[in-house]
Amino acid sequence: MEKSAVFSSKLLPYLLLVPQLIITFVFFYWPASQALWQSFLREDAFGLSSEFIGMENYQALFAQPEYYKAMLTTLVFSTLVAGLSLTIALLFATQADKSLKAAPAYKTFMIWPYAVAPAVAGVLWIFMFHPSLGTLARPLRWMNFDWNPLLNGNHAMALVVMAAIWKQISYNFLFFLAGLQSIPKSVIEAGAIDGAGPMRRFWTIIFPLLSPTSFFLLVVNVVYVFFDTFGIIDAVTGGGPAGATTTMVYKVYADGRLGGDLGSSAAQSVVLMIIVIALTAVQFRYVERKVQY
Amino acid sequence: MANVALRNVHKTYPGGVEAIKGIDFEVGDGQFCVLVGPSGCGKSTLLRMVAGLETITGGDIDIGGRIVNQIEPADRDIAMVFQNYALYPHMSVYNNMAYGLRNRGMPKPEIDTRVQEAARILEIGALLDRKPRQLSGGQRQRVAMGRAIVRQPKVFLFDEPLSNLDAKLRIAMRVEIRKLQRRLKTTSIYVTHDQLEAMTLADILVVMNGGRVEQIGNPLEIYQKPATTFVASFIGAPPMNLMPLRDAGGFKAAGGDGILGIRPEDILLLNEAPAGGLALNLTVEAIERVGAETYIYGVRSQQGDAPTVSAKPGELPPGEVIVRVPGAIAPAIGERIRATAPREKLHLFSADGRQRIDL
Amino acid sequence: MVEHRPLNDIIAYAILTLGVFIVAFPVYLALIASTHDAATVISGNMPLLPGSHTLENYYRAVFVGGSRTSREPVGHMLFNSFVSALGIAMGKIFISILSAYAVVYFRFPFRKAAFWIIFVTLMLPVEVRIYPTYKVVSDLHMLDTYAGLILPLVASATGTLLFRQFFMTVPDELLEASRIDGAGPFRFFKDTLLPLSMTTIAALFVIQFIYGWNQYLWPLLITTQDSMQTIVTGIKKMLTTTDELAEWQLAMATAVLAMVPPVAVVVFMQRLFVRGLVETEK
Numbered sequence: 006m007e008k009s010a011v012f013s014s015k016l017l018p019y020l021l022l023v024p025q026l027i028i029t030f031v032f033f034y035w036p037a038s039q040a041l042w043q044s045f046l047r048e049d050a051f052g053l054s055s056e057f058i059g060m061e062n063y064q065a066l067f068a069q070p071e072y073y074k075a076m077l078t079t080l081v082f083s084t085l086v087a088g089l090s091l092t093i094a095l096l097f098a099t100q101a102d103k104s105l106k107a108a109p110a111y112k113t114f115m116i117w118p119y120a121v122a123p124a125v126a127g128v129l130w131i132f133m134f135h136p137s138l139g140t141l142a143r144p145l146r147w148m149n150f151d152w153n154p155l156l157n158g159n160h161a162m163a164l165v166v167m168a169a170i171w172k173q174i175s176y177n178f179l180f181f182l183a184g185l186q187s188i189p190k191s192v193i194e195a196g197a198i199d200g201a202g203p204m205r206r207f208w209t210i211i212f213p214l215l216s217p218t219s220f221f222l223l224v225v226n227v228v229y230v231f232f233d234t235f236g237i238i239d240a241v242t243g244g245g246p247a248g249a250t251t252t253m254v255y256k257v258y259a260d261g262r263l264g265g266d267l268g269s270s271a272a273q274s275v276v277l278m279i280i281v282i283a284l285t286a287v288q289f290r291y292v293e294r295k296v297q298y
Numbered sequence: 299m300a301n302v303a304l305r306n307v308h309k310t311y312p313g314g315v316e317a318i319k320g321i322d323f324e325v326g327d328g329q330f331c332v333l334v335g336p337s338g339c340g341k342s343t344l345l346r347m348v349a350g351l352e353t354i355t356g357g358d359i360d361i362g363g364r365i366v367n368q369i370e371p372a373d374r375d376i377a378m379v380f381q382n383y384a385l386y387p388h389m390s391v392y393n394n395m396a397y398g399l400r401n402r403g404m405p406k407p408e409i410d411t412r413v414q415e416a417a418r419i420l421e422i423g424a425l426l427d428r429k430p431r432q433l434s435g436g437q438r439q440r441v442a443m444g445r446a447i448v449r450q451p452k453v454f455l456f457d458e459p460l461s462n463l464d465a466k467l468r469i470a471m472r473v474e475i476r477k478l479q480r481r482l483k484t485t486s487i488y489v490t491h492d493q494l495e496a497m498t499l500a501d502i503l504v505v506m507n508g509g510r511v512e513q514i515g516n517p518l519e520i521y522q523k524p525a526t527t528f529v530a531s532f533i534g535a536p537p538m539n540l541m542p543l544r545d546a547g548g549f550k551a552a553g554g555d556g557i558l559g560i561r562p563e564d565i566l567l568l569n570e571a572p573a574g575g576l577a578l579n580l581t582v583e584a585i586e587r588v589g590a591e592t593y594i595y596g597v598r599s600q601q602g603d604a605p606t607v608s609a610k611p612g613e614l615p616p617g618e619v620i621v622r623v624p625g626a627i628a629p630a631i632g633e634r635i636r637a638t639a640p641r642e643k644l645h646l647f648s649a650d651g652r653q654r655i656d657l
Numbered sequence: 658m659v660e661h662r663p664l665n666d667i668i669a670y671a672i673l674t675l676g677v678f679i680v681a682f683p684v685y686l687a688l689i690a691s692t693h694d695a696a697t698v699i700s701g702n703m704p705l706l707p708g709s710h711t712l713e714n715y716y717r718a719v720f721v722g723g724s725r726t727s728r729e730p731v732g733h734m735l736f737n738s739f740v741s742a743l744g745i746a747m748g749k750i751f752i753s754i755l756s757a758y759a760v761v762y763f764r765f766p767f768r769k770a771a772f773w774i775i776f777v778t779l780m781l782p783v784e785v786r787i788y789p790t791y792k793v794v795s796d797l798h799m800l801d802t803y804a805g806l807i808l809p810l811v812a813s814a815t816g817t818l819l820f821r822q823f824f825m826t827v828p829d830e831l832l833e834a835s836r837i838d839g840a841g842p843f844r845f846f847k848d849t850l851l852p853l854s855m856t857t858i859a860a861l862f863v864i865q866f867i868y869g870w871n872q873y874l875w876p877l878l879i880t881t882q883d884s885m886q887t888i889v890t891g892i893k894k895m896l897t898t899t900d901e902l903a904e905w906q907l908a909m910a911t912a913v914l915a916m917v918p919p920v921a922v923v924v925f926m927q928r929l930f931v932r933g934l935v936e937t938e939k
Contacts, residue, residue: 010351010829011764012842021759022771025752025817031797032809033778036789043789097676100669107673113927114677119934120919121684122871122889125912128896129683132690132905138701140686171683174676179931203665232784236873240893254784258874261788270788277785285780351833372839384830388852397848398838445834 037278043271062272071248072256072273079231079252082166086234087226090170091219094177099207101178102185112182119175123233127240130168154242158249161242165250168241169234176229177222184218185211224288228281253277300362300375300452300485301327302348308356309343309509317343319509320357325502328483330476334496335506336532342457344506345489349455350374362452372401377446378455382462383438385430385445391417392426395444409448416444419478436467443475447482454479456488460495472498493533497521505529527557527651536562536593536620538645556655559645562593562622565637567629574641580619582633592628594621596635684916691715691910698905710906718910729883729891731911737806738870738887739918744807745869746862753816753861754854758846760817761824762832779814783875791878801885806876810869816861819936823857824850860933863926867919888915 044062048055066072097115101108118126133141136153145152154160188211196206235254238244244251244259251259257277261270302325309318317340325331333341346352348359350371358365366374377398385394392413399409417423420440430438439459446454459475460468476499479486490496496503497517505512505520505528513525517533524530524538531537543558560576571577580596596619621637629635646655686705690698693708719732759765760772783790790809799805827850835845876887886894892915895908923930 008761008825008829008832010832010836011762012845014763014842015765017842018759018763018765018768021755021763025756025775025812026771028752028808028812029775029778032790032793032812033781033786034774036786036793037781039789039792040786096672100672100676103665103669107670111673111677113924115680116927116930117920117923118680120867120871120923121916122873122919124871124873124889124893125915126683128892128908128912129687131896132909133683133686138699138703138905140703140705143701171679174680176934179934183935228782232782235784236871236889239873239877240896257785258787262878267788274785274788278781281782281785282780346833349833349837351836371833371836376837378834378837380830380834382828382830384828384834386831386834386849388849397840401839401844445838 040271040274040278043267044275046271047268058268062268066269066272066276071251074248075251075253075256078162078248078250079254082162082169082234082250082252083227083230085166086169086173086230087223089166090173091177091222091226093170094174095181095219097174098178098181098185099211101182108182108186112179115178116175118172119179121172123169123172123236124240125236126168126172127165127237130164130171130237131241134164134167156246158246161246161250165234165238165241168237169230172237173226173229177226180218180222181215184215188214221288224284228284231277231281253280301325301329302331302362302453302485302487303360304344304348304357305360306357307344307347307354307359309340309347309352310355317509318347321506321511323502323504323511323514325485325487328485329501330479330486330488330499331502331504332488332490332496332500333504333506334490334493334532335512337491339506340509341489341491341506345455345457345487348453348487349376349378375452376455377449377451377453378457379442379446379459381458383430383442383459385438385441387430390427390429391422391433391441391444394430394441395448398445398449412448412450413444416447419447420444435463436471439463439471443478447478452485454484454486456486458490459488461490461492468495475499493535497533505532507532523654524559524645525654527559527647530559530645530647534561536622538562539565539619540647540651541598541617541619542649543646555649557647557649557651559647560639560643562620564643565619565621565639567621567623567635568638569636571638572640576639576641576644578619578637580621580635580637582629582631582635583618585628585631587626587628589626590624592623592626594623594628594635595619596621596637684913687909687912690906691913693906695904695906698909714906714910715914718907718914729886731888731891731914733884734886734888734891734911735914735918737803737885738889738915740803741806741872741876741887742866742869742918744803745810745872746865748807748811749813749816749865750858750861752811753814754820754851754858757817757820757824758850761821762842762845775814775817777814778812779818783809787874787878794879800879801882805879806872806885806887807869810872810875816865819857819861819933820854822936823854827853856929856932857936859926860929860936862933863922863930864933866922870919 045057045059046055047058047061101111101115121129131139131154133139134152134154136142136155142152151157152160154164192214193206193210196210201209231252232254234252235258238250238252238255239258242250244255253273254277257270257273260266260273304321304323307318307321308316310316321344323331333344335341343352347354348361350366350369354367358367360366361374361376386397389397395413395416396409399412413426414423417426420443422437422440422444425433425437425441430441433441439462442459456475460471463471472495475488488499490499500517502514503517503520504514507528512532513520513529520529521533524533527540531540538559538561541558541560543556558576578596578598580594580598582594582596584595586593586595598617598619619637641657644657646657647653648655689705689707690703691714692711693703694710694713697703697708718730719735720730756771756775760768794800794805794809797805799808831849832845835849840848870887871889872887873889873893876885877890877893880886880890888911892908892911895904895911
C-alpha cells in the first residue's frame with residue numbers, strides 16, 4: 006500500500022530518518038555484525054588479542070554435550086509453556102466469551118500479569134514454592150513429596166514453566182477473547198440450528214475459525230519463551246540446578262558472562278539469530294496469507 | 299475572478315499509463331463548468347491537475363492569465379471541496395475554515411469577519427464550535443463549502459461533493475451550490491459522474507471518456523445534438539436507444555453502416571410513422587411505472603423495422619428498445635405494439651460511434 | 658451462547674473464578690509477605706492474612722535499602738526505572754514517528770531500503786546480541802549511564818510500523834486540503850498529523866513504558882554501580898545471598914513496588930493498552 010499524496014521535499018525525509026537510522030546502526034547493525042565476526046575469532050582471557058579461527062567456535066559448540074542439552078531444554082520448555090499457556094488461555098477465553106456481561110470485568114482481572122516484569126514474576130513464584138518457606142511447598146511436604154526446585158532439575162523446570170505460563174496467559178487470553186468475539190454470532194446460531202451441540206460447535210466451527218489467531222499466538226509464544234523468559238529463569242533458578250533450566254538464550258549469557266568465552270557466546274548468538282529469522286519467516290508467510298483472506 | 303484555460307493537457311503516470319490524452323477547453327470568468335463522465339474517465343485527475351495535486355506531464359493550465367503548471371496548490375489561488383469533505387477531524391468548524399487563512403498570515407480580525415460571513419451565508423453559524431464528527435453529512439458538506447468560500451479564491455474546484463449525501467439532500471444542496479455560485483460569481487469547475495447533476499449545474503458541460511473530451515457545449519445543446527454515441531448514451535436517462543444499422547444508405551448518401559439513435563421520450567405509440575420517420579414492431583417485455591411516466595421495455599422483431607423513409611431501407615437487427623410515455627397508460631406484457639418516431643428526432647452516427655452524421 | 662442451561666453458567670463461572678484466583682494468588686502472597694516481619698516469613702508458616710509490619714517494611718525498602726548485599730534504597734531504584742522507562746517510551750515514539758512520517762509522506766531514493774533497514778530490527782531482540790551491544794555501549798563510555806540504559810533499547814521497528822500503519826489510514830485528502838490551505842511538511846505534521854496521532858502515541862507509550870520498566874537482562878549487564886540499578890534488577894540482587902540471610906519481606910515489598918507502576922498503567926489505561934498490544938502485533 007502506498008500513499009498517492011506526498012510531499013516533494015528532497016532533503017527533509019533524510020533528516021527525519023537520521024535519528025532512527027543512527028540508533029539502529031550503532032546499537033543494532035554494528036553489534037550484530039560484531040557478533041558474526043566474533044564468532045570466527047578466539048580472544049584471550051583479557052580481550053587483548055584475538056585470532057581468526059574460522060568455524061572452530063561452531064565446531065566446538067556443536068561438539069559440546071551441554072549445547073545439545075540446552076537445545077533440548079529449550080525445546081521442552083517452549084513446548085510446555087506455549088502448549089499449556091495457549092490451552093489454559095483458550096479455556097478461560099471461551100468461558101469469558103459465554104457471558105458478554107462478565108467479559109469486560111473479567112478481562113481487567115486477567116490482563117494485568119502482562120505488566121509484571123518476568124524477573125519479578127520469577128521472584129513471586131520462587132517465594133510461593135520455596136522449599137523451606139513457600140506457602141505452596143507446605144502442602145507438598147505434607148503429602149510426603151520431596152519438593153526441592155533448588156536441587157531437583159525437574160522440579161526447577163516445573164517451577165520455571167509455571168511462572169512462565171502464569172505471565173503469558175493474560176496475553177493469550179486477550180487475543181483469544183478478541184478472536185472469539187469477532188466470530189459472528191449468526192454462524193454459531195446456524196451451527197446450533199444444524200443440530201450441533203456446544204462441544205461439537207466448538208471443534209467444528211469455533212476452533213477452525215480461530216485458527217489464524219491460534220497460529221499467530223503460537224509463533225508469538227515461541228518467541229516469548231525464547232527471549233522474554235530470561236528474567237524468570239535468572240530469578241528462579243539461575244539456569245540450574247546443574248544446567249537443568251539453561252535454555253539457549255540463557256547459555257549465551259552464562260557462557261559470555263560467567264565463562265568469559267565470547268567467541269562461543271557469539272557463535273551461539275549467531276545460531277539464535279538464524280532460528281529467530283526462521284521463526285519470523287514463518288510468521289511472515291502467515292501474515293501474507295492473512296492479507297489474502 | 300479569472301478564466302481557466304487548458305491547452306493540450308496530458309497526464310502520463312510513471313508506469314506509462316496515459317490518464318489524460320490531450321485536453322483543450324476554456325472556462326470563462328464566472329462560469330460554472332461541469333466535467334462529467336464514467337468512473338475512470340480522468341475527470342477527477344484533470345480537476346486535481348488544475349488544483350496542483352497532480353503533476354502535468356504535457357500542455358499548459360492557465361488560471362487568470364498565468365500558467366500554473368509549476369505552481370504549488372496553495373499559491374494557485376484556488377479552493378477545493380473534496381468528495382469526503384476532508385475536514386480536519388481535530389479542529390472545530392471555525393478552525394477548519396480559518397486554517398488556510400491563518401497559514402497565509404491574515405490578520406485575526408479579518409479572518410473572523412470572513413469566517414462569520416461564510417457561516418452566515420451557509421447558515422452554519424450555530425455550529426462553529428463543533429467538531430466535524432458532531433455534524434451530519436449535510437452540515438459537513440456546508441463546512442467544506444465554507445472552507446472554500448472564506449478564501450475568496452479565483453476558482454472553486456468541486457470533486458464530486460454531493461456523492462456522499464442521500465438523494466434528497468443531494469438535490470437540495472445541488473440547488474444551493476448553484477445559487478451560491480451565481481451570487482459569488484466565482485469561476486467553478488465541478489466533477490461528477492451524475493449526468494442529472496451535470497445537466498442542472500453546468501454553464502459549460504464537458505463530457506469525458508477514456509482520458510479524452512467527447513463533447514463540450516452547453517447542456518441542452520449536448521442533449522439535443524450528442525456528438526458521439528458515447529455522449530448519446532451517457533447524457534439522458536433512460537439512455538438513448540442505439541441500433542446498429544446495416545447499410546445506412548437510406549438515411550444518408552454517404553453509404554456504409556451506421557448507428558441509429560432515438561431517445562425513449564421521442565418515441566410515439568402510433569400505427570403509422572410520420573413521413574421519413576421510423577417505425578418499429580415491439581413485443582412488450584417489462585413495464586416500469588414511476589408515476590409521472592412509464593417506461594416500456596420492448597423487444598424488436600425484424601419485420602417492418604425498416605425506416606419507412608427511403609427507397610432503399612437499411613436493416614436493423616433484433617434488440618431491446620426503451621420507450622418513455624407520459625402518465626400511467628401502458629400496454630400489457632407480451633402485447634405487440636408499434637413504435638414510431640419522426641425523422642427530426644432521429645440521430646445518426648458513423649459505425650464506430652465517433653461521429654455524428656447530420657440527417 | 659445459544660443454549661441457556663444454568664449448569665453451563667455455573668461451570669463457566671467456576672472456571673473463571675479459578676482463573677482469577679490463579680492470576681491473583683502469587684501477587685496476593687507477595688502483598689501479605691510484605692506486611693510481616695522476617696521471622697514470620699522465613700518460618701515457612703506465614704499466615705494468609707496481613708501482618709503488622711507493613712509500614713516498617715516499606716519504609717526500610719524505600720529509604721534505607723533492601724538487604725545486606727544491595728545497599729541501594731529502592732526509592733532510588735524506582736527513580737532509575739522511571740527515568741529509563743520514560744526515556745525508552747518517549748525515545749521510541751520520537752524517532753519512530755519521524756521515520757514513519759518520512760517513509761509514508763515522502764518519495765525519495767532509498768526509501769524502500771530505509772524502511773527495510775528499520776524493519777529488519779524487528780527480528781533480533783537485544784538478547785541475541787547482548788555482548789557485542791555491551792561492547793559498543795562500553796566503547797561509547799555509556800556503562801552506568803541513563804543513555805546506556807535507554808538508547809540501545811530505543812532501536813526497534815515496532816513504533817515505526819505502528820505509526821506507518823496509522824498514517825496509511827489517514828485520508829489522502831487531508832494532506833491535499835492542507836496543501837491547498839498553504840501548509841507545508843512542517844505545518845501538516847504539527848497541525849494535522851500529530852493531533853490525529855495522539856491515541857496511537859498514547860497506546861504506544863503504554864506498551865513501551867511497560868517494556869522499558871520490565872527490562873532485566875540489559876540493565877543487569879550494563880549497570881555495575883548500585884546507584885544505577887533499576888528496581889527489577891534490584892530485587893534479584895536482594896535474593897542472591899544464602900537463603901537464611903535474604904530478607905524476603907523486603908524483597909516482596911520491593912516486588913510489590915516494582916509491579917505497581919506498570920500494573921496501574923495497564924489497569925487504568927486498559928483500552929489504550931489493549932489497542933497498543935493488538936496493533937503492535939499486526
